Amino acid sequence: MSASNLEKILKSGNFAVTGECGPPRGSDAEVVRKKGAHLKGCVDGVNVTDNQTSVVRMSSMSASLILKEIGFDPIMQMVCRDRNRIAIQSDILGASALGINNLLCLSGDHQKFGDHPTAKNVYDIDSMQLIQTVKRLRDDGKFLGGEEVKGTRPDLFIGCAENPFADPFEIRAMRLAKKAAAGAQFVQTQCIFNVPKFEKWMEMVRDLGVHEKIYILAGITPCKSIGMARYMKASVPGMDVPDELIDRLKGVPKEKVAEEGIKIAIEMIQHVRQIKGVAGVHIMAIEWEEKVPEMVKAAGLYPRPQVN
Amino acid sequence: MIVANRKPFEELLEFIKPYSKILLLGCNECVTVCATGGAKEVAILASELKMHREKEGRPIEIMEHVLERNCDPEYVESLKPMVGDYEMVMSMACGCGIQFVAEHYREKLVLPAVNTTFDGVTEEHGVWSERCLGCGNCILDKTLGICPVTRCAKSLFNGPCGGSQGGKCEVDKDTPCGWQLIVDRLKEMNMLDKYMEIQPLKDWSTSRDGGPRRRVREDLKI
Ligand code: SF4
Ligand code: SF4
Numbered sequence: 037m038s039a040s041n042l043e044k045i046l047k048s049g050n051f052a053v054t055g056e057c058g059p060p061r062g063s064d065a066e067v068v069r070k071k072g073a074h075l076k077g078c079v080d081g082v083n084v085t086d087n088q089t090s091v092v093r094m095s096s097m098s099a100s101l102i103l104k105e106i107g108f109d110p111i112m113q114m115v116c117r118d119r120n121r122i123a124i125q126s127d128i129l130g131a132s133a134l135g136i137n138n139l140l141c142l143s144g145d146h147q148k149f150g151d152h153p154t155a156k157n158v159y160d161i162d163s164m165q166l167i168q169t170v171k172r173l174r175d176d177g178k179f180l181g182g183e184e185v186k187g188t189r190p191d192l193f194i195g196c197a198e199n200p201f202a203d204p205f206e207i208r209a210m211r212l213a214k215k216a217a218a219g220a221q222f223v224q225t226q227c228i229f230n231v232p233k234f235e236k237w238m239e240m241v242r243d244l245g246v247h248e249k250i251y252i253l254a255g256i257t258p259c260k261s262i263g264m265a266r267y268m269k270a271s272v273p274g275m276d277v278p279d280e281l282i283d284r285l286k287g288v289p290k291e292k293v294a295e296e297g298i299k300i301a302i303e304m305i306q307h308v309r310q311i312k313g314v315a316g317v318h319i320m321a322i323e324w325e326e327k328v329p330e331m332v333k334a335a336g337l338y339p340r341p342q343v344n
Numbered sequence: 345m346i347v348a349n350r351k352p353f354e355e356l357l358e359f360i361k362p363y364s365k366i367l368l369l370g371c372n373e374c375v376t377v378c379a380t381g382g383a384k385e386v387a388i389l390a391s392e393l394k395m396h397r398e399k400e401g402r403p404i405e406i407m408e409h410v411l412e413r414n415c416d417p418e419y420v421e422s423l424k425p426m427v428g429d430y431e432m433v434m435s436m437a438c439g440c441g442i443q444f445v446a447e448h449y450r451e452k453l454v455l456p457a458v459n460t461t462f463d464g465v466t467e468e469h470g471v472w473s474e475r476c477l478g479c480g481n482c483i484l485d486k487t488l489g490i491c492p493v494t495r496c497a498k499s500l501f502n503g504p505c506g507g508s509q510g511g512k513c514e515v516d517k518d519t520p521c522g523w524q525l526i527v528d529r530l531k532e533m534n535m536l537d538k539y540m541e542i543q544p545l546k547d548w549s550t551s552r553d554g555g556p557r558r559r560v561r562e563d564l565k566i
Contacts, residue, residue, distance in 0.1 A: 164502035199506030273507035273514035
């Protein structure tokens with residue numbers, strides 16, 4: 037077992053809660069601390085995004101360390117878009133040396149979506165192979181090139197992401213099985229808005245027995261406004277926002293929309309908690325971190341357990 | 345075939361600005377098939393440029409010439425008697441052809457009139473699309489004839505990513521998701537179980553990452 041708090045929580049059978057903190061577009065560590073402060077005591081680990089949507093931000097490793105210093109268990113995200121296998125392995129060693137114990141392996145959004153669409157992408161390896169890479173360094177103590185890791189091996193709890201709402205739907209459970217086989221120990225799903233579809237996916241996951249091989253954390257995102265829901269439906273690739281959800285937000289007075297968004301998210305947490313095989317929730321309150329404590333408390337998931 | 349696009353007219357006007365007598369080269373191979381740099385396109389570009397310069401009061405003489413191939417020394421050398429008569433050579437051949445002509449006539453400036461874009465196919469009349477990046481180690485056997493290196497915007501070997509929707513790639517709603525195509529094909533062939541095989545790390549040294557590539561067949565050398 038790694039030194040990861042998240043791993044301990046999950047292994048002890050507790051329903052896990054993770055949050056997210058997007059690093060700033062500047063060099064101020066205080067911004068990270070402030071954002072993180074909202075999540076204090078409410079989460080078992082915090083995802084630190086890696087130049088999400090291909091917009092340049094403070095590095096996920098630095099922001100992870102800043103959060104670690106104020107008591108969080110950071111879940112450092114790493115995408116394959118910007119690094120080749122040399123840089124990837126180097127960053128894995130570096131992250132572990134800094135006391136970061138969770139690594140979330142992702143392909144990454146295409147650079148076309150970000151603020152540097154004219155950049156060259158790398159994709160030397162993909163997310164599946166990144167999972168294998170971390171496992172190989174950690175368990176076999178071997179670099180991809182075959183040489184031995186000298187001395188201490190990286191100590192990491194290996195995570196991945198999966199989007200049950202992307203196409204082709206019929207391979208999405210198989211894809212998770214593949215990631216588990218590659219060495220992923222936990223998965224955080226894309227934001228769930230279409231619950232019936234998520235349930236169907238979970239059924240397929242269970243049919244393959246994957247829920248017994250990997251901890252599944254259901255992705256929860258509260259909608260702040262009708263505009264946000266509409267934007268995600270129309271413009272974020274692989275996002276499935278049903279009309280009923282938009283209609284429900286539309287059905288309340290304007291000043292109550294945000295509150296309704298939180299309410300929906302809390303119901304969602306309670307709902308997914310009942311689904312067999314769901315081991316926790318990953319709350320992505322994008323630029324709305326201050327609402328996380330309220331959600332966690334209302335969902336009956338506060339305080340977070342202490343495990344050693 | 346190698347597919348290319350003509351460069352913007354303004355850019356070409358800039359290229360020819362200092363000159364009054366140039367050679368405009370075309371090629372009878374790929375760029376003819378993709379309707380970019382064959383005899384017809386060379387004639388059109390020459391007349392457009394001449395007309396423009398005429399209007400500017402600075403007429404230009406343009407010799408149109410189309411080689412059978414611009415990537416073979418035998419054809420490229422056939423230019424020898426004429427190249428000296430022109431101040432500059434502008435070429436509508438692909439990037440390989442342009443370079444090869446430049447290598448042969450070092451005293452001349454050889455400028456590109458096209459942007460060479462990809463190795464692809466004619467999907468239908470007037471539509472071309474990319475198929476192969478020449479990675480040097482073909483894995484089409486594993487993906488049943490659809491290239492993930494080329495047809496997935498992220499060159500994923502274990503796709504599809506989470507952005508694949510409705511059969512389209514996340515980068516462009518008009519581009520098919522290469523991995524959707526692979527999964528469809530696996531199903532079609534009743535081989536979906538093959539999807540579970542994790543594709544290993546790619547050896548990119550056979551690709552351009554290993555440096556410019558060269559092929560030698562001793563038995564064919566004269
Ligand atoms: S695998 Fe390589 S050689 Fe084969 S089609 Fe793709 S890029 Fe070309
Ligand atoms: S949507 Fe499909 S083609 Fe596009 S990057 Fe993702 S897997 Fe590749």
